[in-house]
Amino acid sequence: xxxxxxxxxxxxxxxxxxxxxxxxxxxxxxxxxxxxxxxxxxxxxxxxxxxxxxxxxxxxxxxxxxxxxxxxxxxxxxxxxxxxxxxxxxxxxxxxxxxxxxxxxxxxxxxxxxxxxxxxxxxxxxxxxxxxxxxxxxxxxxxxxxxxxxxxxxxxxxxxxxxxxxxxxxxxxxxxxxxxxxxxxxxxxxxxxxxxxxxxxxxxxxxxxxxxxxxxxxxxxxxxxxxxxxxxxxxxxxxxxxxxxxxxxxxxxxxxxxxxxxxxxxxxxxxxxxxxxxxxxxxxxxxxxxxxxxxxxxxxxxxxxxxxxxxxxxxxxxxxxxxxxxxxxxxxxxxxxxxxxxxxxxxxxxxxxxxxxxxxxxxxxxxxxxxxxxxxxxxxxxxxxxxxxxxxxxxxxxxxxxxxxxxxxxxxxx
Amino acid sequence: xxxxxxxxxxxxxxxxxxxxxxxxxxxxxxxxxxxxxxxxxxxxxxxxxxxxxxxxxxxxxxxxxxxxxxxxxxxxxxxxxxxxxxxxxxxxxxxxxxxxxxxxxxxxxxxxxxxxxxxxxxxxxxxxxxxxxxxxxxxxxxxxxxxxxxxxxxxxxxxxxxxxxxxxxxxxxxxxxxxxxxxxxxxxxxxxxxxxxxxxxxxxxxxxxxxxxxxxxxxxxxxxxxxxxxxxxxxxxxxxxxxxxxxxxxxxxxxxxxxxxxxxxxxxxxxxxxxxxxxxxxxxxxxxxxxxxxxxxxxxxxxxxxxxxxxxxxxxxxxxxxxxxxxxxxxxxxxxxxxxxxxxxxxxxxxxxxxxxxxxxxxxxxxxxxxxxxxxxxxxxxxxxxxxxxxxxxxxxxxxxxxxxxxxxxxxxx
Numbered sequence: 001x002x003x004x005x006x007x008x009x010x011x012x013x014x015x016x017x018x019x020x021x022x023x024x025x026x027x028x029x030x031x032x033x034x035x036x037x038x039x040x041x042x043x044x045x046x047x048x049x050x051x052x053x054x055x056x057x058x059x060x061x062x063x064x065x066x067x068x069x070x071x072x073x074x075x076x077x078x079x080x081x082x083x084x085x086x087x088x089x090x091x092x093x094x095x096x097x098x099x100x101x102x103x104x105x106x107x108x109x110x111x112x113x114x115x116x117x118x119x120x121x122x123x124x125x126x127x128x129x130x131x132x133x134x135x136x137x138x139x140x141x142x143x144x145x146x147x148x149x150x151x152x153x154x155x156x157x158x159x160x161x162x163x164x165x166x167x168x169x170x171x172x173x174x175x176x177x178x179x180x181x182x183x184x185x186x187x188x189x190x191x192x193x194x195x196x197x198x199x200x201x202x203x204x205x206x207x208x209x210x211x212x213x214x215x216x217x218x219x220x221x222x223x224x225x226x227x228x229x230x231x232x233x234x235x236x237x238x239x240x241x242x243x244x245x246x247x248x249x250x251x252x253x254x255x256x257x258x259x260x261x262x263x264x265x266x267x268x269x270x271x272x273x274x275x276x277x278x279x280x281x282x283x284x285x286x287x288x289x290x291x292x293x294x295x296x297x298x299x300x301x302x303x304x305x306x307x308x309x310x311x312x313x314x315x316x317x318x319x320x321x322x323x324x325x326x327x328x329x330x331x332x333x334x335x336x337x338x339x340x341x342x343x344x345x346x347x348x349x350x351x352x353x354x355x356x357x358x359x360x361x362x363x364x365x366x367x368x369x370x371x372x373x374x375x376x377x378x379x380x381x382x383x384x385x386x387x388x389x390x391x392x393x394x395x396x397x398x399x400x401x402x403x404x405x406x407x408x409x410x411x412x413x414x
Numbered sequence: 415x416x417x418x419x420x421x422x423x424x425x426x427x428x429x430x431x432x433x434x435x436x437x438x439x440x441x442x443x444x445x446x447x448x449x450x451x452x453x454x455x456x457x458x459x460x461x462x463x464x465x466x467x468x469x470x471x472x473x474x475x476x477x478x479x480x481x482x483x484x485x486x487x488x489x490x491x492x493x494x495x496x497x498x499x500x501x502x503x504x505x506x507x508x509x510x511x512x513x514x515x516x517x518x519x520x521x522x523x524x525x526x527x528x529x530x531x532x533x534x535x536x537x538x539x540x541x542x543x544x545x546x547x548x549x550x551x552x553x554x555x556x557x558x559x560x561x562x563x564x565x566x567x568x569x570x571x572x573x574x575x576x577x578x579x580x581x582x583x584x585x586x587x588x589x590x591x592x593x594x595x596x597x598x599x600x601x602x603x604x605x606x607x608x609x610x611x612x613x614x615x616x617x618x619x620x621x622x623x624x625x626x627x628x629x630x631x632x633x634x635x636x637x638x639x640x641x642x643x644x645x646x647x648x649x650x651x652x653x654x655x656x657x658x659x660x661x662x663x664x665x666x667x668x669x670x671x672x673x674x675x676x677x678x679x680x681x682x683x684x685x686x687x688x689x690x691x692x693x694x695x696x697x698x699x700x701x702x703x704x705x706x707x708x709x710x711x712x713x714x715x716x717x718x719x720x721x722x723x724x725x726x727x728x729x730x731x732x733x734x735x736x737x738x739x740x741x742x743x744x745x746x747x748x749x750x751x752x753x754x755x756x757x758x759x760x761x762x763x764x765x766x767x768x769x770x771x772x773x774x775x776x777x778x779x780x781x782x783x784x785x786x787x788x789x790x791x792x793x794x795x796x797x798x799x800x801x802x803x804x805x806x807x808x809x810x811x812x813x814x815x816x817x818x819x820x821x822x823x824x825x826x827x828x
Contacts, residue, residue: 022665023634023697031696032469052698055446055466060539063687066477125474220437251436273477275689282445283437284466 006389008098011041013121018045035207040389045121047103047368047387048128050293051277054206057259057286059267059276059294067271067301067313070112077107077115082406085342085398096403100369100396103128103385104296108304109411110379118296120387127277127293128385131366134292135243137302138258139351141250141265142178143322150253153178160249163220168228169245176232177242179330179349183230186239190367190391196226197240200289204281218282219244236335236348240289243351247288258286269317270305272298290366300383303364303372307381327362327376329354342397355401359408367391369400378408420455420803422512427459427535449621454803459535461517461782461801462542464707465691468620471673471700473681473690473708481685481715481727484526491521491529496820499756499812510817514783514810517542517799518710522718523825524793532710534801541691541707542799545780548706549657551716552672553765555664555679556592557736564667567592574663577634582642583659590646591656593744593763597644600653604781604805610640611654614703618695632696633658650748650762654703657765661702672700683731684719686712704780714797717778717786721795741776741790743768756811769815773822781805783814792822 009015017028030036030046030053037046037053046053078094091099097119104122107115122128145151151160157177158170172182186196193210201207202215203222209215216222226241247258254261259278267276276298279291286292294302305312310323330349340346345356355361359377364370369386382404388396423429431442444450444460444467451460451467460467492508505513511533518536521529536542559565565574571591572584586596600610607624615621616629617636623629630636640655661672668675673692681690690712693705700706708716719726724737744763754760759770769775773791778784783800796818802810 019698022662022669022671023632023699029697049471049698051465052469052471052694054469056470057463057466063480063539125477218437248436255436257436280466283443284433284463285437 006041008101011044011101011389012119013041013045016041016045018042018121019049033208038207040387043368044101044103044387047385048120048122048126050127050129050279054279056277056293057257057280057284059259059278059292060263061272061275062263062268064268064271066273069108069297069301069304071116072112072114073116074114076410077407080403080406080410082402085402087398091399091403093403093407096399100399101386101388102369103387105382105384106296106300107407107411108300108381108383111304111308113300114411115407116296122296122385124297125274125295127274127295129279129290129366129370130292130294130299130385131290131368131370132240132243133299133364133366133370133372134288134290135240135351136364136372137262137266137292138243138247138250138288139178140306140318140322140326141261142174142246143325143350144265144319145250145253146325147319147321151249157245157249161245161252163224164245167224168226169223170228172232174249177245178351179334180236180238180242180351181233181331181334182239182242183228183232183234183237184239184241185227185229186241188237188239200241200244204279204287206279206287218285219287220248220281220283220285223248234334236330236338238338238348243289244287246351247286250288251285257284258288262292266302266318267298269313269315270298270301271313272301274298296383296385299372300381303374303381303383306372307374307376307379326350326352327360329360329362340393342394342401357405359405361405361408365393367393369396371400371404373404375404375408378412380408380411382407422515425455425458425515425803426533427455430455430459432456432459432535433463447622452621454801457782458515458517458801461799462534462536462540464541464543464693468693470691470707471671471694471698473673473692473706474677475686475689476677476682478682478685480687483522483711483715483718485530486526486528487530488528491821491824494817494820494824496816499816501812505813505817507817507821510813514813515800515802516783517801519796519798520710520714521821521825522714522795522797525718525722527714528825529821530710536710536799538711539688539709541688541709542784543693543704543780544706544708544713544784544799545704545782546654546657547713547778547780547784547786548702548704549654549765550778550786551676551680551706552657552661552664552702553592554720554732554736554740555675556588556660557739557764558679558733559664559667560739561733561735565663571659571663575659575666577638578659581638582640583637585642586646588663591659592765593748594650594652594656594765595647595745595748596653596656597642597646597648597651598653598655599641599643600655602651602653614655614658618693618701620693620701633699633701634662634695634697637662648748650744650752652752652762657703658701660765661700664702665699671698672702676706680716680732681712683727683729684712684715685727686715688712710797710799713786714795717788717795717797720786721788721790721793740764740766741774743776754807756808756815771819773819775819775822779807781807783810785814785818787818789818789822792826794822794825796821
């Protein structure tokens with residue numbers, strides 16, 4: 001039976017028996033060498049156990065008290081119905097959990113947790129890889145440094161990071177990197193090993209390198225080799241390499257590694273309930289574009305703080321101005337040509353996605369179904385982990401984006 | 415300049431600049447491929463950053479409050495003087511810190527922290543590899559299961575773990591494994607790659623395997639290959655493979671992995687202040703003989719609970735009977751032939767060292783200078799991390815054992 005016809009129930013990592021037994025039998029073991037942590041269906045176990053496959057650093061929550069989220073769980077969320085964007089079929093929220101391979105999902109309404117669900121091998125206290133949701137944390141850190149006057153969004157990358165002075169990034173502004181309007185010879189095609197993202201993944205060492213691999217041994221020797229292709233600032237093109245540059249710049253500016261910056265700037269101030277794990281490359285620097293592994297509630301806390309203009313855990317944890325810049329959205333004209341059919345009227349800025357629509361919803365988004373969805377009008381934040389078989393947002397957007405909107409509408413009714 | 419003549423100051427990992435910079439320059443990077451994490455002087459950085467080099471699991475502290483240790487720091491500890499056991503020279507406590515490459519050390523007297531020191535790259539919140547101090551945690555878990563009647567110390571290993579029924583462990587009792595009086599063809603010679611510990615280290619994957627390596631790919635396929643050599647129960651011989659068997663048995667008995675057992679049985683009940691990291695092999699099972707990475711204060715909390723007959727964090731966290739069995743000590747007759755010249759009158763039982771002397775001191779001990787030292791008479795617990803260049807207790811025992819005794823005596827005076 002080919003893996004692709006396994007559905008969410010038959011591919012459930014508990015049902016599959018991955019890593020069960022002491023020790024697990026050979027057939028139930030996952031191995032980094034086989035890239036089991038990055039392919040379906042084994043990734044359904046691995047996405048919440050990444051530190052068991054790869055070197056990581058801790059993002060420390062410090063010693064402060066936890067920011068407690070009030071709870072008033074509702075039993076009417078599961079029945080909320082919506083129509084899928086692609087084929088128009090009607091689904092309930094609960095039915096969609098299986099359709100789009102949800103691992104865990106939490107809904108916060110007006111600051112109160114109204115829905116929380118852990119499936120498969122996930123639990124409240126298990127970190128799960130956030131993939132590109134990581135980018136929105138990094139973008140927010142950059143906006144915080146801009147708000148403090150420590151970074152100039154108009155400065156050129158070649159001036160900010162001398163190692164990139166002869167790369168395609170050289171004459172791009174920090175703002176263009178943050179908004180991904182750089183023009184680079186780098187393709188984000190996850191299934192093509194010869195793509196830019198394939199080369200970067202090899203540099204990162206996320207999966208085994210081919211025999212005789214002679215490419216970059218780390219991200220920071222790879223980034224300077226990316227050439228320019230076109231003119232910066234004209235259109236949005238999603239490229240993870242932009243976030244690696246941004247994470248590099250945040251670390252340089254703070255004089256601390258990105259994990260330490262994230263700890264003192266976000267994890268400790270927001271009273272996160274767990275430390276997070278952060279994947280690193282061979283230099284020990286975190287994978288800024290996709291390596292953060294938080295627990296679900298901590299991802300929701302971040303979303304709530306951003307929804308509330310930086311206010312969280314009883315104080316102004318994130319500068320108001322930083323969040324205002326995020327909430328302003330990006331250029332719709334720059335975004336439209338990228339052809340995201342499920343995000344009409346959307347834009348991208350500061351490593352966040354403006355999702356279009358009349359609620360001004362915006363989102364952090366990661367492959368395989370990771371998301372923070374913020375609806376300022378409905379006062380709703382949704383945090384979600386997933387392990388969809390396909391590494392493309394188009395695979396789960398049609399059954400998740402309308403679900404988020406439907407739940408927000410439902411909650412607005414009271 | 416050969417590494418061996420670097421002293422503690424010249425080999426200080428901050429002074430050496432290891433992993434400094436964003437990213438660190440090539441010359442300052444440490445690499446798993448070069449085994450930098452397991453050799454001097456680079457291990458002085460790596461011992462408190464093991465998760466950045468190897469896959470790990472978390473030992474969770476859970477969500478409970480921290481067991482707060484009262485503090486009344488004293489400035490007279492540094493000046494306590496003693497004579498080294500080997501050459502008789504007089505040293506102060508503070509001078510000895512450099513002589514024996516101390517990374518961090520904490521002294522608790524009657525439940526109050528009276529001394530705490532972090533050197534090099536260590537801090538209060540940085541986990542550090544405990545090496546064989548890990549064994550004493552595992553031995554304590556086994557004693558807890560015995561106290562509950564869930565394990566019989568007289569049972570034979572071959573009956574308890576069917577996979578070992580044809581190994582050298584088969585007709586050894588659980589007690590013999592706990593006390594390391596098994597007779598096995600397994601040598602604990604850290605500098606010999608052909609030793610038993612070398613083979614086990616290869617199975618574990620702690621350092622890179624030689625090209626063409628055809629040995630075991632994990633600990634649990636290696637353990638059954640260890641042959642018997644002599645008669646069990648006659649004499650103590652320190653062999654880490656015993657602890658791997660013990661950790662395996664604890665997991666099997668609890669039906670949970672050792673990290674989960676340690677979390678619910680010790681980490682959560684004792685109100686540890688940080689999660690710990692635990693090194694694993696390719697099966698995902700933790701390295702019971704030496705893979706635990708706690709923070710110093712949590713190692714001290716465990717020591718304090720054992721000193722206080724299992725009482726800690728406001729309750730009976732560890733069964734009284736389990737600690738009583740540990741405190742009873744082992745057979746001096748079985749221990750003496752092993753020739754530990756700095757531990758006259760000592761013994762070994764339940765994965766703890768009885769250290770001889772008139773205070774009934776006992777200790778958890780790990781290579782490169784890890785220790786929990788418990789003095790029931792002086793009501794003192796000392797927790798210590800080290801990164802001595804030499805992987806043998808004999809290298810630092812002469813300047814650390816008498817230091818512990820001298821401080822205990824000093825504190826008894828008031």
